[in-house]
Amino acid sequence: MVEAPTGALHQHQYGGTACRSGQVEGFLMPLFAPAAPAALRELFERHFRGAGTWRHAWSDEERRRLRAIVETVRHWTSDGVTELPHPLQLDEDRLDRADEAWVPVLTPDGPAVLVWSNSD
Template sequence: MGPRRFVFLDPDGSAGGWLYAVVEAATGVVYQQQYGGTACRQGQVEGFLVPLFEPDGLDALRELFERDFRGAGTRHITWPEAQRERLRGIIGALRYWVSDGISEEPHPLRLDDSRFGAADEAWVPVITPDGPATLVWLNSD
């Protein structure tokens, strides 16, 4: 494989309402994202990007992180069970189209409980039919 390439998602914050799943895979392309609200954390994940068109889901994610958690990120916070279940419900309502070129049906995403400690605003570990992924969207800071 050649040199790795780095793609910063929406570096100047001007792209508007977007929601992507970055599926982990050895592609040589590393997506970088600012996340965690005003904590302004930096994350990166190697894989392939799958755009999701889910305006209601995006609004629900933003409401949860920006209103309930006040846009300050969730690192070192013990999530109340009600918010954790709400996040699980929001993620489960998102639809993902499999990248195998055969399937023509959307599938729900699942919150990846094994990596829940990494969940933060604009950076949520999920499971797709294509494998583990990170759900990303425009950080609120």
Template sequence: MSSRRFVFLDPDGTSGRGWSSVLVEAKTGVVYQQQYGGTACRQGRIEGFLVPLSGRDELDALRELFEKHFRGAGTWNHVWPDDERERLRDLIGAVRYWACDGTTEKPHPLRLDESRIGDADEAWVPVITPDGPGVLVWLNSD
């Protein structure tokens, strides 16, 4: 019997449009799965832990970029020109990630993981957190 557990985020699409989380990469035995990429309906998975986020304005701005600018069709193999990359970098930097050292919680801005920019897509954006690399996820628009 496998000790790994699989969790599919919002499998039936009924959790509402206002959620976002970061999946932080770590050896936990829990693998999160997420549909992403707009109508391209890609499937991503990452082993780690989930950190729920707040910030409706930031989420709305990310949805605007991917659903309107990119028309919800995904950005697989997209070459990110400087202006689009800067916009994504700024949007990700506005998202606050609350890290706790066991006694004190502090908000930290997320950073776009530009070494993995080729993986960036609607509802699946590689980021750097205070806890290490991860992926910013939210409800896919398809």
């Protein structure tokens, strides 16, 4: 979900069994990431045991792992010119907000949140 002043609010449950609820004003974007869902589930459901990671102190290895997964996700810009997809980037300035099914990312269209089906 790309953050933008659109007037459209998108809500999403995240955080594993913590059952948090987040909201973003903006727009949805198409993504291509055939391997990312399994890798994200492995990290958040197995490594973190599905209990959420709100305000987690990420180790260098955990941060590297999440960054590598996020970079496998491809995004097409909304500029109407660029035909090639761009990899997402982990927004490390907002990493303290990252949780299962809610990861702050950067796109060519601006800041966004990468979401997927929560395990809970």
